[in-house]
Amino acid sequence: MYRDAITLARTFCYMCLLKYRPQDIPASRELLLLSVMIYFLLDLLLAKLDANIKNALPAALVDTVFLLVFVLALLLLCRKVNRWAQTVTALAGTGIVFGLLLMPAVISLSGSDTMTPVQQILSILLYPVLIWFVVVVAHIFRHAMSSSFALGAFVSLLYLLLGVFIEFSIVYPDS
Numbered sequence: 001m002y003r004d005a006i007t008l009a010r011t012f013c014y015m016c017l018l019k020y021r022p023q024d025i026p027a028s029r030e031l032l033l034l035s036v037m038i039y040f041l042l043d044l045l046l047a048k049l050d051a052n053i054k055n056a057l058p059a060a061l062v063d064t065v066f067l068l069v070f071v072l073a074l075l076l077l078c079r080k081v082n083r084w085a086q087t088v089t090a091l092a093g094t095g096i097v098f099g100l101l102l103m104p105a106v107i108s109l110s111g112s113d114t115m116t117p118v119q120q121i122l123s124i125l126l127y128p129v130l131i132w133f134v135v136v137v138a139h140i141f142r143h144a145m146s147s148s149f150a151l152g153a154f155v156s157l158l159y160l161l162l163g164v165f166i167e168f169s170i171v172y173p174d175s
Contacts, residue, residue, distance in 0.1 A: 012093035016136050021143040022083065022090035032085045032092075039092035040064045042099040049106050059171045066163050067091060071144075074155065078145045087144040094136050102129065134160065 008031070014020040025031070043063050047056035071088050075081045105122055109115075115123065134156050141159070142152025 008093070009097075012090075012097050015090055015140070016094050016097050016132075018136065018139050022086045022140050023143060025086050025089050025093070027085050028089075029085065032089045035089045035092040035096065036064065036068070039067070039095050039099075042096055046099055046103065046106055049103075049110050055171050059167060062167050062170050063163065066166055067095075070159055070162070074141070075144060078147075080145065083144050087140060090140045090144075091137065094140065098129070098133050098136075102126070 011020055011025060015022075015024075040060055044056055044060035047059040068088060071091065072081070072084055075084050075087065105126055108122055109119055134153070137159060138149060138152040138156035140152075141147075141155045142149050145151065145155070
């Protein structure tokens with residue numbers, strides 16, 4: 001089991017390096033549930049670090065449900081719904097990798113109202129990571145839809161912007 005976890009982590013890391021595709025992941029219900037559950041728990045932890053505890057659970061829940069529904073709607077539209085489990089597993093798995101990668105920055109940047117020079121530099125360095133994340137999500141959507149990278153990038157940006165809009169509308173309606 002330990003070896004399987006290492007192999008799975010390596011697979012998600014390689015996917016973040018654009019070396020693996022969603023179809024390289026086994027279409028397994030157990031793997032889907034495990035990756036979505038870890039994605040949700042990490043999302044909950046990051047939300048607790050970044051926001052007040054009252055909004056952490058709804059924020060993580062909205063993000064996770066949006067992931068599941070958006071991918072289903074997209075693949076229904078493309079008539080490739082049989083790729084749903086692998087696509088969601090790939091997005092959740094790479095989301096876990098990015099969440100773990102960003103956790104030190106989230107911890108460092110949360111809590112204070114004024115930013116130190118180090119925190120300002122750190123916040124600027126988050127932009128390349130965000131661009132990298134968009135590229136990885138585009139790579140996954142591209143393969144899930146069997147389309148061009150440009151369409152995958154468009155869908156990736158749509159996914160991220162719509163996700164932020166929905167989360168702020170539902171979780172933080174007064175903001």
